Amino acid sequence: MGEATQFTIITGSATDEKMLCQGPAFLSVAAVVDFELTLSMPSRLTADTGVDALTHAVEAYVSRKANPFSDGLALNAIRTIGRHLRRAYADGGDIEAREVMMLAATQAGIAFSNSGVALVHGMSRPIGAHFHVVHGLSNAMLFPAVTAFSVHAAESWYADCARALGAATDGDSNALAADKLVEALRALCQDLEVPTPQAHGIDKDEWFRLLPLMAEQALPSGSAANNPVVPTVDEIQDLYAQIYA
Template sequence: MSSSLFLPKMIKIGEGALLEVGEVAQHFQATHVFIVIGSLLKNGPIRDQLDECIRKQGLKATYFSNFSGEPTTEHLQDALLSIDECKADCIVAIGGGSVIDLAKAVSMFAFHQHVSLDDITQLKKITRLPLIAVPTTAGTGSEATKITVITDVESKVKKNPGHPDLVPDAAILDARLTVSLPKHLTAYTGLDALAHAMEAYVSRLATPLSDFYALHAMSLIGESLESAYHNGEDLKAREKMLLASCYAGIAFSNASTNLAHATARPLGARFDIPHGLSVALTLPFVIEFGLESGKERYANAAKALGINKEGTDEQLAKALLQMVKEYNAIFHIWADGYKYFEGENIEAVLPTLIKDALSGNGIATNQKIPKAHDIEGIYREMFLEIQKHN
């Protein structure tokens, strides 16, 4: 069976690459760019730099920042009304994965107004506006993926449809944009990138092409995540993490995530937990669940991350599990998770979490297919570990 790989047409990386946004937009024959930008970035030096480089290229610009948190169907409708008014012909997304996900949906629904999120995977071809993605976090890899994550405000379910035509046309990776990212967000997004790469590598849909990017992403993360966390001004570490995030995005976009993301999404939707944190909370227990069936792949992942240990595949796989647990301890993941569950009736919501996890993407691609009781076990172990650290 043949393998295929979908990724952006253009990837630029380097300090100051943000200033090339105008030139890239012109490459896609833009005259008026619709800039979807995080609310914290809409006023400040990034906005000033954008204004300057867009003005130099003689382009018009309309900014949209009327949203916060992870994107919802309401945010999408607001953005579509705004782009319809300004008649922009290119979209630039500057921010974290939530911003880029929203921009993807806007680029498509500007042309397909009567299509639902659930219909996306059934479309043979998607016509959309050119899309340039500029990540300000190193984690989601959304700048290189075919997936958009939008929460339906009515059902409170995170929809994550994918289609090859949703991959952004260009990704611009500028490490300077991640330097001001707080330590806890550096950790959340970095562990999300790790989960993307690891899950893509152990996925049933993994190919030699996706493996290449997954293993390189893990290697870069092993070299740079702790440095980026402890010293946010380390531009080399920041750039490595940006590249790792992009590589991991390419890997999972083509091979799929699996159980860690399937169990994390309901947590984010029900408790408003940042995506990277929710994935970090579930990942150790998902690895533990699939350790025996995927030990050879987990052993290779351990080597890619730089675990210098001799032993059998099982021993290396267990060393990987221990490393992920140590990351969660170093980055205060358990304590941060506790804040979102404190005072919640976990027993009451557990059946819904299990149902939502089983109904989402990532179950069938897991090496070991989980049943409802397996999902319950993962959640119970996670809640128990969180309680231990508080």
């Protein structure tokens, strides 16, 4: 999905910081999106990139910079990913699942390129930089907890996401649907065998030693400011602590 966005990441090797670069200069003139190139992807990479695409779509929809153009693309991507990500993970040769997941990932990329991402991405970058966790996996580690932190500030928007994902119905109240989204994300990550930082092998002492620095680094990109709840540094530290184990 990066091929259809105006964003790229550069890692500062001296500081272990991932820096976000954005603007029209980073946007491709054209992109070839061929799902057949994904058929050989291993299941772990399939899961991580699939959750990354879902994160792009949900954060694009609940972003403070969301707009009608990004909304339609985001909801369609959520709907598609909800029906096909588990299939692609279980069977990498499932051609139908691979094709529609590729389309959904591209739609989600265009969506967030027009509305921005939010706190999951802001907190994900420091994990990747300091502990060399791949981007989609660090997003997946954070996604349920950060969503639970944020839902109360934008229940109707998260409820729309829950209904698109297939986790809630039109008969559910917005509050119930938003809660069901959090539970659905937890269940999805469990089904896709997303490890905690601890299970991934990250040292506990090092994780907690770096919490203050990671929390500070999560803010400058602006992603956190797009979140329905704009967090304090202390709240970001608390979220990092929650997800470790």
